[in-house]
Amino acid sequence: MIVYFGGSAYEGVTGTDRQLADRLSAMVPVLYVDPPVSVTTPLLHPHLADSVRGAALRRRSPALWRLCPRVLPGAYRPGLHHTTNALVRRAARRAARRMAAELDERVSAVVVAAGADLLDAVPGARTLYYATDDLVAGAELLGLPPRRLAAARERMLARADEVAVVSPLLRELFRAHGRDPALVPNGCAPEAYAGIDTAPWPADVPRFDRPAAGFAGHINARIDLGLLEAVAAAGHPLVLVGPHDPGYQPARFRALTALPDVHWTGRKGFGEMPSYLSTIQVGLTPYRTDAFNRASFPIKTLDYLAAGRAVVSTDLPATEWLRGFSGGADLVRSEATVDGFVRAVEAELAVERTPKLTARRREFAARHDWGQRARALARLLDIDPVPARQEEPAS
Structure with missing residues (x-):
């Protein structure tokens, strides 16, 4: 387990952690x-109300449980964060x-x-520290002290049995800190877009008289609004799918x-993405090129390809x-x-989306699906995954 x-x-954005946990649960209970x-x-974040309501421990599928630890208010304030981590460890151990x-x-x-050092939550278990972002570089965006995040990272780098x-x-950064981590990038779910060609046109998007570009994701300080403005200023229809952080350049x-x-x-929702991506010809990944984003691996890039x-x-x-x-x-x-x-x-808006080109995009995305990423993590944990060919980049 x-x-x-x-x-x-788990009930939030269907991102890296949920995708991997779902697929790992096909191998072992999670x-x-x-x-x-x-x-x-x-009260402070109404959009999270549904995800935290109800029992703290819920069974999501036959082999996957989700625990939502309850802690004291002000959980991440200086000093209280130690109590928060202790409460999370205890709740996880009991569950x-x-x-x-x-x-x-x-x-x-x-x-x-x-970002918290929780490696010792279950004594005796094999431990894996999996860094999905440079949280230290993104401390301001996250609203957390960079020193605390850096200290937690150093402890986990020193103590984890495996690092990914x-x-x-991030691999270069961690090598400079004395660890040689495994590279387990984000993936995609090609099967989610298998029916995109017959997906219904969403009622809240008009039909255009020319090809459209689009962005799918959270519109926050990671996103370069100037790039979206420039595409719109050039006269191209633009579809934006996802929440906007009210504090980001409203x-x-x-x-x-x-x-x-x-x-x-x-x-x-993730299940609605085929309909919305069917409205566009070109998917955009307009990230600002700061230190936080340069260490990231945007999921949307592969999702666009999986959608053809x-x-x-x-x-x-x-x-x-x-x-x-x-x-x-x-x-x-x-x-x-x-x-x-x-x-x-x-240039991409002018390219005809032929069946052959669409198939090439989908085939490329399929070589980077979440199943392969989960199997890579399973091998690091000494869990025997279903054998799969693991391709490496040409350069």
Whole structure:
């Protein structure tokens, strides 16, 4: 059995941790531990109310349980964070004992993909520190003290049995800290887009008289609004799918979404993505090229390809890593300037999306599916996964 400490809530955005936990649970039972919440969380963050309501421990599937630890208000304030971590460890240990007794299993591994050092939650288990972001570089965005995040990272790098990272830049960073981590990038779910060609057109997106570009994801400080504005200013329809952080340049975002050919849908579920991505010709990964983003691995890039769409991204190490695979260089466009980004979008909008080209994009994405990523983590944990061919980039 695996105890997996996620960096995001299981019921939240269907991101790295949930995708991996779901697939790991096809191999062994998994206890997924959410970031902790206090009784004030639903009041301060209404969009989280549904995900934290009800029992702290819930069974999500035959082999996957989700634990939402309850902690004191002000959980991450200086000093209180030690109490928070202790409460999370205790809650996870109790839930794991309950699961182990019910399943007649033992906890063989602990995965920490969060910023707190929780490796010792289950004594005697094999431990894996899985860094899915450079949290120290993103401390300001996260609203957490960088020194605390750096100290937790150093402790986990020193104590974890295995270390894995999501991006090439994080691998370089951790090598400089004395560990040689495994590279386990983000993946995609090609099966989710199998029916995209027959997906219904969403009611809240108009039909365009020319090909559209689009963005799917959280619109926050990671995103370069200037790139989206430039695409819209060039006269191309633009579809924005996902929530907007109200604190991120609200006036500028309102001006963008007020343009006649810009359509913002707000938050949508993962199951709705085929319909929304069917409305666009080109998917955009317009990340700012700061230290936080350069260490990231945007999931959306592979999702666009899995949906058979073209991709234009800012110049990120993860993008170059994908372009290093056979066939990747002409399927993933990478640009470092605003003008270059817009020109690349315009070039891809002019390309006819033939069945052959769509199949090439989907086949490339399928070589990077979440199943392969989960099997890579399983091998690090000495769990025997289903054998699968693991391809490496050409460069």
